[in-house]
Amino acid sequence: MQKIMVCIKRVVDYNVRIRVKADSSGVMLDGVKMSVNPFDEIALEEALRIKERGSNIEVLAVSIGVADTQQQLRTALAMGADRAILVQTDAPVESLTAAQVFLALAKKENPDLIFLGKQAIDDDANQTGQMLAAIWERPQATYASKVEINGDKAAVTREVDAGLETIEVDLPAVITVDLRLNEPRYVKLPDIMKAKKKPLDVTSLDALGISAGQFLKTVKTEPPAQRQKGIMVKDVPELVGVLKKKGLI
């Protein structure tokens, strides 16, 4: 194992309450706090732990997005990534395009492993890792809750609807991570200072020979239907009465 690539997305922070614009053209993003997608943070943490257990492993953090995405890559460098690459674009990037960009980077960098979060908390698409694995023609292990590297193989325990499933994949492979894989470390101030000196290269879709495809057009963005607040009951007999009346028990 020599190199691990971790794909990171800049997203609206987990704690921000999302509001839809009145003209249905999208969600309000002006002045909103942006962060590393929480699942990608877990992905990076796992790569760093593998690096710390092994010897001489390089962890490369990569992202696609606007110029300010450098902030999230600096966070990744502060966490412990060795190097970062930003593929800078102002265009909206669909999952398949993202996968094509990561493939282009993978072909240049030849990582043994690529980690991503299982989904980004903005579009909730849950696609990029699987698409990347498909076009890289390599294995995918999605929703990882445990990763064990054994030489040129990885045993990955996956969170699936029925419980836990373990698969073995040959490296190189794509692993997408779930919530319970690890708890990402906190970044300390000296690490932030150190991160400023680590290399962060900026490239473009053009330089990689990729044109951002647009297959899906978002024509409208609306708030969800709201549930109405119901009634409060004072005790269990009253609760049972209401449920009986509704025919639920």
Place this chain on the structure above:
Amino acid sequence: MNKVLIIGEHDGKALNPATSKCVTCANTIPDADITIAVFGADTAKVAAQAAAVAGVKAVLRVDRPENEHPLAAIFAPQVAALAADYSHIFGPSTSFGKDLMPRVAALLGVAQVSDLMAVENAYRFRRPIYAGNAIITVEADASRKLVATVRVASFEAAATGGSAAIESKALTVALPSHTRYVGARSGSTDRPDLQTASRVVSGGRALGSAENFKMLFSLADKIGAAVGASRAAVDAGYAPNEMQVGQTGKIISPEMYIAVGISGAIQHLTGIKDARTIVAINKDAEAPIFEVADVGLVGDLFKIVPELEGMIGT
């Protein structure tokens, strides 16, 4: 005509009800001609079940030993090969479908619409983003194949009573050997499946321990319910991961959802907003769960749950 191919989910013995919900979704596409494909080592049994789903025109069986376990890297090239004859390729938005379908889409060189919750026309759909805090309408390129996962909580299961023709398909697709199934640990119980149960009792961190969760199992058994949990309860180790309900767990739509000691974080509410009736039991009258609950009761869950169980069925 819109030819829809649905990838059936099953465990070798039974067709997962999520498949039937995909059929209901596909039926809302104008002029839909629906085929279900089942992949497995021996799909005779599940193919018969798929053929009985009302509204299905044909069932394709793709049996080969490599298909014994649903590995996306193995299934995807076969699905892509079958896709040639179809305009739409759908799978359920379950861990099976979410793993498989994007790999299929990428092999076909097309985009995927995830978590399709409503069909406006054959290439125009609604889906949730930001944990359901916004709903977008997306339009896909009608000149290409459309791959989608269907948000199963948005659709009822289709009726049975159909009698589709079953055909065995021999696909000469080369399969990779780089991905191997090792084993599974399933929390299978006699209780109804959480994803499709009509009643669910769910617990949060306020339960305080795995031991205390037994109280919910007892109540659930009394009313024939499945048991769920909030992310906080799963993270704390009170309940296994497969019980998690919410944005990153299961999205469910039971007739009745009883939330016990769950405060109602937005990510949890995402998983239950399609429940018909939400009952909330919490000691904190200010808990956000009461904003969405149809019936709320403020109080000590350790007193309320046993009392509720005692009063039901008496």
